[in-house]
Amino acid sequence: xxxxxHGSVTGPNAGPARSDHLLFLTDEQLRQGIExxxxxxxxxxxxxxxxxxxxxxxxxxxxxxxxxxxxxxLTVAQLIDVLGVxxxxxxxxxxxxVADGLVESRVGxxxxxxxxxxxxxxxxxxxxxxxxxxxxxxxQAWREAGxxxxxxxxxxxxxxxxxxxxxxxxELLERRGGRG
Amino acid sequence: xxxxxHGSVTGPNAGPARSDHLLFLTDEQLRQGIExxxxxxxxxxxxxxxxxxxxxxxxxxxxxxxxxxxxxxLTVAQLIDVLGVxxxxxxxxxxxxVADGLVESRVGxxxxxxxxxxxxxxxxxxxxxxxxxxxxxxxQAWREAGxxxxxxxxxxxxxxxxxxxxxxxxELLERRGGRG
DNA sequence: CTTGGAGTGTCAACATGTCTGACGTAAAAT
DNA sequence: ATTTTACGTCAGACATGTTGACACTCCAAG
Numbered sequence: 001x002x003x004x005x006h007g008s009v010t011g012p013n014a015g016p017a018r019s020d021h022l023l024f025l026t027d028e029q030l031r032q033g034i035e036x037x038x039x040x041x042x043x044x045x046x047x048x049x050x051x052x053x054x055x056x057x058x059x060x061x062x063x064x065x066x067x068x069x070x071x072x073x074l075t076v077a078q079l080i081d082v083l084g085v086x087x088x089x090x091x092x093x094x095x096x097x098v099a100d101g102l103v104e105s106r107v108g109x110x111x112x113x114x115x116x117x118x119x120x121x122x123x124x125x126x127x128x129x130x131x132x133x134x135x136x137x138x139x140q141a142w143r144e145a146g147x148x149x150x151x152x153x154x155x156x157x158x159x160x161x162x163x164x165x166x167x168x169x170x171e172l173l174e175r176r177g178g179r180g
Numbered sequence: 181x182x183x184x185x186h187g188s189v190t191g192p193n194a195g196p197a198r199s200d201h202l203l204f205l206t207d208e209q210l211r212q213g214i215e216x217x218x219x220x221x222x223x224x225x226x227x228x229x230x231x232x233x234x235x236x237x238x239x240x241x242x243x244x245x246x247x248x249x250x251x252x253x254l255t256v257a258q259l260i261d262v263l264g265v266x267x268x269x270x271x272x273x274x275x276x277x278v279a280d281g282l283v284e285s286r287v288g289x290x291x292x293x294x295x296x297x298x299x300x301x302x303x304x305x306x307x308x309x310x311x312x313x314x315x316x317x318x319x320q321a322w323r324e325a326g327x328x329x330x331x332x333x334x335x336x337x338x339x340x341x342x343x344x345x346x347x348x349x350x351e352l353l354e355r356r357g358g359r360g
Numbered sequence: 361c362t363t364g365g366a367g368t369g370t371c372a373a374c375a376t377g378t379c380t381g382a383c384g385t386a387a388a389a390t
Numbered sequence: 391a392t393t394t395t396a397c398g399t400c401a402g403a404c405a406t407g408t409t410g411a412c413a414c415t416c417c418a419a420g
Contacts, residue, residue: 023327030315031250033322033334038243039349040337041221042264058405063218070211076369084222089407091370113368113415135210141339142213145332147203152325152332154213157220159321169219240377257396269378271398293387293396 047133055126060085060093062130065119068103069127070173072118075108079117082169102126227313235306240265240273242310245299248283249307250353252298255288259297262349282306 048062067082068074076094080087094117097103102123108114119127142150158166228242247262248254260270274297277283282303288294299307322330338346 023323023330025319025322027311027315030318030322031311033318033330034246034311034314035250035353036334036337037221037224037318039345040340041217043341043345044217046342060406066214070215086408087369111416115369131207131211131214134214135207137340138210138213138217139205141336142205142210143203144339145335148328149332149335150203150213152329153336154216155325155329156321156333157216159324160220160317161223162226165219165223173215238376266379267397272377291388295397
């Protein structure tokens with residue numbers, strides 16, 4: 001079962017990390033890390049969840065709104081890829097958001113099979129409310145922890161992502177800077 | 181909307197953190213942190229999700245199994261508190277796990293209204309499989325990031341939790357050390 | 361031009377997990 | 391004896407995920 005039990009902590013070569021020699025990772029420590037992820041994520045989503053519940057929406061709506069805001073004009077297929085859900089699943093959420101006037105879906109200019117998504121004024125307004133709630137929590141946690149801790153937080157979380165997905169998503173989000 | 185916009189970064193007293201003066205938190209940085217939480221958590225749960233799907237279970241089962249393993253003998257009410265779900269929700273999950281012979285539910289010795297939960301041999305076996313999958317990912321990310329990063333990761337995530345919930349849960353989980 | 365495949369989006373049906381509300385039972389606390 | 395607590399269960403609703411089936415669009419081959 002625990003084939004990784006010994007690992008290569010004692011091997012100072014092949015340098016995968018900087019302070020590898022300090023890392024004696026017991027299962028107990030790892031389990032605490034796992035629990036930390038659970039509890040932190042629970043708290044992390046709770047702020048937005050309250051706002052969403054008032055509006056009759058759920059987390060799926062939030063995720064769609066978030067990434068449409070981050071990359072205005074992105075297509076349904078791209079959003080599906082980022083979110084990691086099926087098109088059917090996403091479609092129901094989008095249908096609601098479009099019907100409620102929060103999201104605009106325009107037929108693609110060059111390829112008319114595409115739908116380019118963007119937030120309406122009202123959509124942007126809800127996005128700001130949701131985002132500010134989450135940012136407030138992250139901001140507070142970062143301030144308390146300090147800059148070095150934030151850097152570590154980022155490195156660890158990036159290391160947890162699927163590398164393949166990370167590059168795909170990063171490419172997507174950075175392209176946003178050059179206006180979609 | 182953004183009442184926290186200015187904050188107290190310029191106030192070096194009342195010391196909430198160590199390197200507060202280095203933290204110029206733009207909304208863009210905070211948004212990236214939010215996305216990082218989303219993508220990391222998505223990857224973090226994916227390993228266990230695959231194993232669970234094979235067995236016909238979901239994340240709800242995993243969470244119950246995890247904490248029953250962490251604190252054998254805990255009661256239903258305690259588990260409800262830790263997980264943050266309703267008894268109806270949890271009950272459906274527990275009913276299945278007990279029926280499938282993964283969890284044992286015993287009437288409390290001192291208070292017979294209580295049900296003390298524990299994993300059977302088979303339950304422990306599944307727990308190890310699930311846990312090892314998640315630990316492998318956390319272990320890899322921690323090794324790559326280094327000890328200092330791990331410390332920062334922990335501080336930030338702890339800071340994100342609701343303080344009230346954190347103390348309640350920590351008390352619960354530490355009591356486990358002295359044998360439940 | 362027509363045909364057919366690939367890409368994309370939509371609708372329908374179903375499974376899971378969550379919730380609230382209501383009720384019942386047993387046991388502890390008052 | 392009465393009230394409160396812990397647990398279980400049924401019913402009904404909603405959010406969100408899945409497959410399957412279908413329609414529209416584009417493009418390329420015939």
